[in-house]
Amino acid sequence: MAKRGYFYVVLSAILFGLVPLLTKYIYMSGGNAISVLFYRNLFSLIILVFLIPKKNMREAVPINKVIWIFFVSILVGMTTLLLNKSYELIPTGIATNIHFFYPIIIAIISRIFFKNRLGYKNYFSIIIIIVGLFFLMGFSKGFNLYGGILALLSAVTYGLYILLMEKKELAELNVYITTFLLAFFIVLQILLLHFSFSSINLHMELKAMLFSFLLAICSSLFGVVFLQKGILILGSTKASMLCLFEPLVSLVCGIIFLREEVKTFTIMGCIFLLFGLYLFFSDKEEADEKVPLA
Structure with missing residues (x-):
């Protein structure tokens, strides 16, 4: 079952990894940060209306959920808007790699507030990953602190999203209903x-709309679905x-x-990142162990 979880998350990472490329194409064709967020979720809603079986559409979701x-x-x-705003102030590569500190933030919050167990090799691997991310950022003069x-x-914000999906048992809900509600609320807010x-x-x-449609399929639809399935496992x-x-x-x-x-x-950043991930997942005392699902 764990192998299936790895497959889901890696597949979601590949799909989300296409986001910066597609977003750049949308910007080149007249889009902006708000428009990207709006259309990718709007297209997701339209697709999900046809994908979700009618019996699932009537499935009750507890009000607290x-x-x-x-x-x-x-x-x-907020994650998308903050990241896109940072792109205006610092190079996109640096901003994206700062954003990818969220797994480290999740590991720290889980250890402090939820007492999740981390082995010594896990701690060492996190240090290696941080070094790799710094290498991927590069070193530039005149770094804009506000953008950083x-x-x-x-x-x-993205780390809190992933944590809440697990801790509030949202990942256990029907994955398509959850994705539909997420997209619906984001469209409403925008x-x-x-x-x-x-x-x-x-x-x-038209080119920007087509790229927005592809972005919806990659990120707001299948990327979110596979990530939720992976978090559950x-x-x-x-x-x-x-x-x-994703950054790779x-x-x-x-x-x-x-x-x-x-x-x-x-x-060098790629080497450190891959080595850190290898250490993290080769530890016999892996963090956040889940009970295999039936």
Whole structure:
């Protein structure tokens, strides 16, 4: 069962790893941060209406779970907006890799507040992963502190989202219903924001709309679904650590499609990251163990 959990999370990491590439294409075609968030969730809603069987649409969700899903949707929306705002202030590569400190934040919060067990090798692997992330960031002069703080806050909000999906047992709900409610609440929140600030670009190019549709399939639909399934099986700490494959996928996409330069620091960062992940998952005292599901 654990192997299936690994498969789900790695697959979600691959899908989420395509997000920076698709988002960049949308920006190049007239989109903005609010529009990206709105259309990716709107398209997800439309797709889910046809995907979810009618009997599942009538499935009752406890009101307390709906409230928590609403709160989680705010965290997801804040994550995207904070990260995209940081892109305006610091290089996207640095901002993205600061964001990927969220698995470390989850591991720390789980250990302090939920007393989740971590082996000594886990602690050492976390240090190795942090070093790898710093290498992936690179070193630049004139670093904008405010942009860095925004990127770090996006890591906190996303980490809280993953933690709440497990701790509030939201990952145990019907995965498609949960994804539908998340997308619905995010669309509703952005519409309210639009009525106040006219922030959605309603006249994006057709190319931008097509990329938004692909983004919806990769992230807001299947990416979220596979991540929820993985969290249910593996727990939040192990699932979030596997999500560190996302920056590696983003890096490969940047090299292949955007002809981005590969630097020595980048190669070293990848080596440290992969080695840290290997140590973390090879520890016999792995964190956040879950009971196999029947």
